[in-house]
Amino acid sequence: MISARKTPGGIFLPRRPYIDRGDVMNQFDKNFYSLADEIGALGEKELYHRIRSAFERVPEATRKSCADFFNRFGFWGRLEPENGVYEQIEQKQIALSEHLDDFVQLYGRLGDWRSKAVLYAVLSNWYRYDFTATAASREYLFDDYFDLDLLQCSRGEVFVDLGAYTGDTALSYIRSYGAENYRRIYCYEITPESFAVLRQRLGGLRDIELRQKGVSDAPGLMSLDCSALDASANRLAPGGDIEVTTLDEDIAEPVTLIKADIEGFERRALLGAQRHISAERPRLLISVYHNNEDIWKIPRLLDGLVPDYRYYLRFRSSPLYPTEITLFAL
Secondary structure (H helix, E strand, O other): OOEEEOOOOOOEEEEEEOOOOOOOHHHHHHHHHHHHHHHHHOOHHHHHHHHHHHHHOOOOOHHHHHHHHHHOOOOOOEHHHHHHOOEEEHHHHHHHHHHHHHHHHHHHEOOHHHHHHHHHHHHHHHHHHOOHHHHHOOOOOOOOOOOOOOOOOOOOOOOEOOOOOOOOHHHHHHHHOOOOOEEEEEEOOHHHHHHHHHHHHHOOOOOOOOOOOOOOOOOEEEEEEOOOHHHHHOOOEEEEEEEEOOHHHHHEEEOOOOEEEEOHHHHHHHOHHHHHHHHHEEEEEEEOOOOOHHHHHHHHHOOOOOOOOOOOEEOOOOOOOOOOOOEEEO
């Protein structure tokens, strides 16, 4: 199968297939590269038509559940079939049309087959509303971000928790590795009510720094855009009086581990931590599901800072739509 690529001028040129049928490879690879070939062979209109047709074949109750989810959170575009609004499908088509090569490149960089299964499941879900692959690849074996197959921690850890919420991640770290296995934990949280609970839950623990600040790529002031659903989904917005800092400016000591789940500000937070990342090579646990690009764009950013990071993916959400996707850079 010969697919096509679109030039900046909008002209479709032949693209070599991702998979040489004479190659010896396992079924994971065959499934992924065959999917990439199929998507890559389609023009924009045909790709949009296929995604929309797949959505329309989903049972009505499931379609409604998906649409309600997309519309409540607002990260991936609105979906209101009753009003002729298919923005979510349009944005998925654009992501697959313009960045298929980036997804394929990421697949080749992933460090284990569990990660490759996750990326295949994500693209298959986007393209054909495949719930089977997502159900097979989601995981609940380990607690939150702390996959013990990937991440071991010791007494010297300086752990930075961006989006600390009410302390759930810090407590998960301690459950996973023990109260003796860190030197210091920094917790950043912007929502006053969540910060109050955070202080109450973690206040009695040793060597934990609680900072009611946002983290981005430059210091300044921003406002709080509150989610009507859950305070954990609150995010920063322009203007306001919330202090925003960078990790390079706010933390003087070397850091060994950074987790970021900050509602789409993850890339900006990493840009504001370039000194720490380049000089100290901390291990990174980064949420990459708040848009259609971070899953490949964040590894590309990190490659410019630390060329030898190894990448892994894990996710633990509903198979209807894969969220709670964590990129491990180790």
